[in-house]
Amino acid sequence: MLDVVYILVTLAFFALMLAYVLGCRHLGKEGTGEEDRP
Amino acid sequence: MTAIGWLQILVFSLALLAITKPVGVFLVRVYDGSVHWLAPVERAIYRLCGIDPAEDQHWTRYAASLLVFSAVSMLVTYVALRLQAHLPLNPFHRAAVPDRQAFETAASFTTNTNWQSYSGETVMSYLSQMMQLAFHNFASAASGVAAAVALARGIARRSGGRLGNFWTDLVRGTLYVFLPFSFVLALLFVQQGVIQNFHPYVTAATLENAKQVLAMGPVASQEAIKQLGTNGGGFFNANAAHPFENPTPWTNLLSTFAIFIVPAGLTYMFGRMVKSQKHGWALWAAMFALFLAGVTTAYWAEARGNPIHAARGVDIVASGTNPSGNMEG
Numbered sequence: 001m002l003d004v005v006y007i008l009v010t011l012a013f014f015a016l017m018l019a020y021v022l023g024c025r026h027l028g029k030e031g032t033g034e035e036d037r038p
Numbered sequence: 039m040t041a042i043g044w045l046q047i048l049v050f051s052l053a054l055l056a057i058t059k060p061v062g063v064f065l066v067r068v069y070d071g072s073v074h075w076l077a078p079v080e081r082a083i084y085r086l087c088g089i090d091p092a093e094d095q096h097w098t099r100y101a102a103s104l105l106v107f108s109a110v111s112m113l114v115t116y117v118a119l120r121l122q123a124h125l126p127l128n129p130f131h132r133a134a135v136p137d138r139q140a141f142e143t144a145a146s147f148t149t150n151t152n153w154q155s156y157s158g159e160t161v162m163s164y165l166s167q168m169m170q171l172a173f174h175n176f177a178s179a180a181s182g183v184a185a186a187v188a189l190a191r192g193i194a195r196r197s198g199g200r201l202g203n204f205w206t207d208l209v210r211g212t213l214y215v216f217l218p219f220s221f222v223l224a225l226l227f228v229q230q231g232v233i234q235n236f237h238p239y240v241t242a243a244t245l246e247n248a249k250q251v252l253a254m255g256p257v258a259s260q261e262a263i264k265q266l267g268t269n270g271g272g273f274f275n276a277n278a279a280h281p282f283e284n285p286t287p288w289t290n291l292l293s294t295f296a297i298f299i300v301p302a303g304l305t306y307m308f309g310r311m312v313k314s315q316k317h318g319w320a321l322w323a324a325m326f327a328l329f330l331a332g333v334t335t336a337y338w339a340e341a342r343g344n345p346i347h348a349a350r351g352v353d354i355v356a357s358g359t360n361p362s363g364n365m366e367g
Contacts, residue, residue, distance in 0.1 A: 001137075002138070
């Protein structure tokens, strides 16, 4: 039963991607006044 | 190679050139919300899914929405393929898709890669074909185009990092582009003889009196979005070399053209959105140059025929009754 492994691999991959994207929140806000927002 | 073959490539290219602007303008109008003839359906989907269509997402939120959508739809497909034996619309009692193959198929279809490692007619139930694979044919195309639209907005807006709303882009692309186009194309396919049914497979006797099982199924509906969404996973293992999937020269031309419609329009849409139409045409020209290099090489290679066939007496020379070459179908 490798099902659990495949599901966990999928979740881990997307979690990693999400963490990366959300970690970049500060990018793209330069010069817009948004960088000071909480 | 024949004059009519070259003429077909020329006519195809001119037709592609002709539809680029109208499709591009249509795409601009779809993604800026000007097209709204299905507004009640659109609003119902937003309400049901808790989407605020007015939200202008920061690029990180846009990307996160795309990732969450992909993760959920991939997992649903994986689980559905694994549970196929217990789900409805499985008249031939297909067993669960093996775990590795289910994972590969789910990942591949979610990302619009569509690597078809299975033989559709012997592995997949009708439900898996229609609700998993055809669903991803729509969703991966619509989310891919959404990403292209977001890229164009990012370039056009230059600063601020806000790219629109992934959910509205996904819904609009599906509702106004892929669903109506696919509906019309599927009807054209059916008119030409592509099958669309839920019949049991047919057992036929060949001329040599052998038994041959002919696979049936809802093929036209899946083929239409397969081509329009630049997907790759068809109903049958042989895909467009199968006579029930691609029965006539007309379906072959329609299929080929359908693959190009949205990508060609996207180049014009890009030019319009970034307010530099030349930029859009430059993208079109770059894509067309690659296509031309590919199609002329493939035509040259296919038209030469197979020397092994020729050595065994098969006629591979073009004539009034023989298209010549290495005809797979």
